Amino acid sequence: MVGVAIFVAALLVTPPWQGAQRWWQLSLILSLALIVAEVRPIAISRGMDEPPDQLTISTPFAVALLVVAPLSLVLTVQTVAVLIDDVRTRRPWRKIAYNLAQYVVSLAVARAALALAGGPSISASHESFDHRDVLPTLIAGATFVVVNYLLVALVVSLDTGESFREIVAHDARFTAAMQTVLLSLAPVTAYVAAAQEWMVLLLLLPLLALHRNAEQTMQREFAALRDSLTGLGNRKMFELHGQRRLDEANAERTGSGRSGPTVLLVGLSHFNEINDSLGLAVGDDVLIEVGRRLSATVPDDALTARLGDQFAVMLDDDLPLAEQLAVTLLHRLETPVELGDLRLLVQANIGIAAALDHGSGVEELLRNAAIGMHDSSQHGVRVSVYTPDARDETRDRLRLLSELRVAIDENQFTLVFQPQISVTSGEVVAVEALVRWRHPTRGLVYPDTFIGLAENTGLIAQVTAVVLDQALGAVARLRGEGHQLRVAVNMSARQMSDITLPGLVAEALARHGVPPASLTLEVTETGILNEPARVDAVVRALRDTGVSISVDDYGTGQASLTYLKRLHVDELKIDKSFVIDMRSDSGDAIIVRSTIELAHDLGLRIVAEGVEDAATLALLRRLGSDFAQGWHIGRPMPEPDLRAMLSNRARRRLTVAGQD
Ligand code: C2E
Ligand code: CA
Ligand code: CA
Numbered sequence: 001m002v003g004v005a006i007f008v009a010a011l012l013v014t015p016p017w018q019g020a021q022r023w024w025q026l027s028l029i030l031s032l033a034l035i036v037a038e039v040r041p042i043a044i045s046r047g048m049d050e051p052p053d054q055l056t057i058s059t060p061f062a063v064a065l066l067v068v069a070p071l072s073l074v075l076t077v078q079t080v081a082v083l084i085d086d087v088r089t090r091r092p093w094r095k096i097a098y099n100l101a102q103y104v105v106s107l108a109v110a111r112a113a114l115a116l117a118g119g120p121s122i123s124a125s126h127e128s129f130d131h132r133d134v135l136p137t138l139i140a141g142a143t144f145v146v147v148n149y150l151l152v153a154l155v156v157s158l159d160t161g162e163s164f165r166e167i168v169a170h171d172a173r174f175t176a177a178m179q180t181v182l183l184s185l186a187p188v189t190a191y192v193a194a195a196q197e198w199m200v201l202l203l204l205l206p207l208l209a210l211h212r213n214a215e216q217t218m219q220r221e222f223a224a225l226r227d228s229l230t231g232l233g234n235r236k237m238f239e240l241h242g243q244r245r246l247d248e249a250n251a252e253r254t255g256s257g258r259s260g261p262t263v264l265l266v267g268l269s270h271f272n273e274i275n276d277s278l279g280l281a282v283g284d285d286v287l288i289e290v291g292r293r294l295s296a297t298v299p300d301d302a303l304t305a306r307l308g309d310q311f312a313v314m315l316d317d318d319l320p321l322a323e324q325l326a327v328t329l330l331h332r333l334e335t336p337v338e339l340g341d342l343r344l345l346v347q348a349n350i351g352i353a354a355a356l357d358h359g360s361g362v363e364e365l366l367r368n369a370a371i372g373m374h375d376s377s378q379h380g381v382r383v384s385v386y387t388p389d390a391r392d393e394t395r396d397r398l399r400l401l402s403e404l405r406v407a408i409d410e411n412q413f414t415l416v417f418q419p420q421i422s423v424t425s426g427e428v429v430a431v432e433a434l435v436r437w438r439h440p441t442r443g444l445v446y447p448d449t450f451i452g453l454a455e456n457t458g459l460i461a462q463v464t465a466v467v468l469d470q471a472l473g474a475v476a477r478l479r480g481e482g483h484q485l486r487v488a489v490n491m492s493a494r495q496m497s498d499i500t501l502p503g504l505v506a507e508a509l510a511r512h513g514v515p516p517a518s519l520t521l522e523v524t525e526t527g528i529l530n531e532p533a534r535v536d537a538v539v540r541a542l543r544d545t546g547v548s549i550s551v552d553d554y555g556t557g558q559a560s561l562t563y564l565k566r567l568h569v570d571e572l573k574i575d576k577s578f579v580i581d582m583r584s585d586s587g588d589a590i591i592v593r594s595t596i597e598l599a600h601d602l603g604l605r606i607v608a609e610g611v612e613d614a615a616t617l618a619l620l621r622r623l624g625s626d627f628a629q630g631w632h633i634g635r636p637m638p639e640p641d642l643r644a645m646l647s648n649r650a651r652r653r654l655t656v657a658g659q660d
Contacts, residue, residue, distance in 0.1 A: 027068070030065040030197075031065065032201070033061045033204050034077055034078065037057045038056060039081070039088065040211045041056045042055045042057055043217075057210070059141065059185075060183070060188070061189060062078060063186035063189070063190070064200075067133070067140065075103075078107060079100055079104070098155050102152065109143055110140045113143035114137070119139075128195065129191045133190070137186055149171075149172075185203070227306045230287060232311070233304060233306075237303075238312050245303065246362065261314050262315050262319060262321075262322035263315075264313040264351070265353075265370055266290075266294065266350050267309070268310075269347040269377065271309040272309070274286055278342070282342070287306065287309070289339075290337075297332050307366075314362075314365075326352060329348075333346055349373050349383075350372075350373060350376065350382065350383045351368075351369040351372025352383065353369040353372060371391050372386035372387075374394055378397075400450065401457060403439070404453060404459060407439070408459060408466070413463070413470070414436050414437075414438055415435060417433055417487075417636060418431060418636040419645065420432065421627065421629075422626065423625050423626060424626075429486060429627065431488070435451075435490075460494065464491060465508075471489050472514050474487070474639050475487045475512070475514055475518060475519075477639075478639075481643070486517075486518050486548075488550060493526050496535045496539070499534065502544075505545070505547060509545075517548070520548045520549070523551065524557065525553065525554065528551065539567055539569065543570075548571060549569040551564060551569055553575040555575045555577075565604070571606070572607070573607045573608075573609050574595055574606065578592050579616065583616055589619075592620075592625075600624065610630050611629065612630055617633070
């Protein structure tokens with residue numbers, strides 16, 4: 001209202017069309033400069049964690065125009081400039097109206113200040129701008145800037161309810177510094193305009209160069225916070241912007257008990273394998289695709305970043321919404337990634353952590369989300385919200401892991417041996433070596449507790465090397481005492497695609513002087529199905545040296561018999577889950593019987609494990625199983641017990657033979 005009134009008044013007093021020809025040219029050029037400057041603000045970085053400020057560089061032109069042209073013309077030109085800029089950037093109409101009013105008022109006040117300070121009067125006679133005009137121009141300029149600034153602060157204060165004083169204080173120093181520089185150009189502009197109007201356009205050039213330069217700086221800063229591969233943010237960005245969001249949320253929180261913001265951490269379960277087996281380029285493509293799906297799924301205002309092979313998302317929402325998003329995200333990631341003729345299944349786990357108290361920072365939230373993520377993969381669920389329990393469990397696991405490292409260094413492992421008998425002769429023909437960890441404080445730790453951990457952390461190769469060494473050592477001793485035995489050693493799935501394995505095995509056999517035919521390596525079906533081409537090569541190389549391969553836990557995986565035949569394995573170990581109840585469960589019995597028949601047709605030998613009583617052993621004999629292993633025959637036992645058992649049996653055989 002005030003703005004409109006001033007505008008109308010100015011038009012009536014000195015209409016823009018009233019004046020000399022010269023003003024027209026001059027005003028036209030200054031107006032042009034003003035409009036260009038208005039739509040090319042300089043972006044000014046205020047540090048990476050704050051949005052950039054926009055500094056309008058039109059001040060010198062507006063003030064110069066104020067000095068040399070009628071107020072009505074200045075207002076018209078400024079209005080056009082503001083309109084062009086605001087409409088171009090799609091500001092809401094209310095905001096545009098505020099903006100216009102604010103400019104009109106501040107220019108009018110500045111004009112009054114100019115007159116009070118004895119500035120050049122607009123008259124045809126006063127054609128040049130001399131040194132006496134400099135100070136009034138500066139005063140008018142300063143008035144314009146200050147009034148403008150205060151009006152903006154007033155509007156913001158009315159709009160947000162924040163204290164006017166605080167808003168004024170917030171940016172005062174920064175604005176003062178910037179505007180002082182621009183204001184110093186105002187008298188220069190007016191001087192040049194009075195002397196040779198078209199040269200004003202030359203003044204525009206350095207300012208536009210500044211605009212350009214600032215824009216590039218912003219782009220560089222932007223790039224420093226981006227992940228170049230996926231276009232998402234990087235860790236630095238997540239930490240900076242995330243912390244700001246947390247601070248804002250803390251400031252707003254009024255003990256409502258509402259959780260949030262929340263952090264989701266998305267981990268890809270088999271990413272390392274993809275990288276290792278298919279190459280880094282494929283790995284990159286997978287990350288790009290996951291990033292794309294992630295961006296398409298999360299809300300627009302979510303903060304997203306790639307952290308190595310993990311993705312982090314910060315939401316302003318609370319836990320229930322975050323969980324909902326996690327489920328949607330997993331659903332989107334389930335669709336296989338198609339890369340050329342490759343179809344890759346990307347499996348993900350998501351951990352969620354919420355900022356519940358004022359203490360949590362970005363780093364802590366990420367750490368808690370990571371614990372949730374590990375927890376979810378441990379428990380076979382796909383999404384897990386961080387809880388202190390999960391934290392304790394993760395801590396326990398980490399402690400166990402560090403103890404496992406020590407165990408390897410100090411060789412705290414020992415082996416027990418479980419006998420396998422020939423079903424027909426009853427003779428012990430082999431033993432399976434089973435590892436035990438003699439833990440300094442926990443006592444005897446069973447493999448189920450630590451083998452999985454060793455597999456997930458790459459320590460399994462060292463554990464296997466120790467087991468192989470000890471097993472071959474024991475067999476060499478027993479052979480030396482006249483007990484001809486095979487020994488079976490368990491391999492972990494991953495190791496079967498390790499091409500150095502055959503060499504290591506051959507070397508261990510040679511070291512202990514044990515013939516390769518006395519060693520069987522047991523591997524589960526999953527181990528064989530994983531990376532078939534490489535496993536094929538490793539199995540071939542092992543069998544070429546004379547070592548035999550057994551498929552452990554047969555029947556629990558998905559390997560077809562024909563596939564196993566093609567792979568040239570030697571033995572199937574029917575899983576104990578089918579054997580234990582096969583006398584009472586006819587389904588189990590059928591599986592055992594048909595497996596034995598098929599295996600024999602394919603030329604494979606059969607071991608039935610989990611034989612817990614004499615009747616089962618008798619049934620297996622009827623069904624034609626070659627070997628049997630289980631508690632009924634013997635529990636896993638230390639080497640001295642095994643030696644005693646073997647000697648007893650040998651003696652009994654001798655006595656029986658003697659009686660014949
Ligand atoms: P596995 O290879 O299937 O080993 C057989 C497991 O069944 C052993 O448990 C054995 O004690 C148990 N068992 C033997 N006879 C019977 C029976 O009649 N009834 C029942 N209910 N159970 C029986 P253990 O020693 O606790 O080993 C568990 C698993 O740990 C093994 O399963 C194997 O997968 C893994 N493992 C053991 N030693 C090693 C090793 O040196 N390296 C690797 N990679 N894995 C190992
Ligand atoms: Ca086994
Ligand atoms: Ca088994």
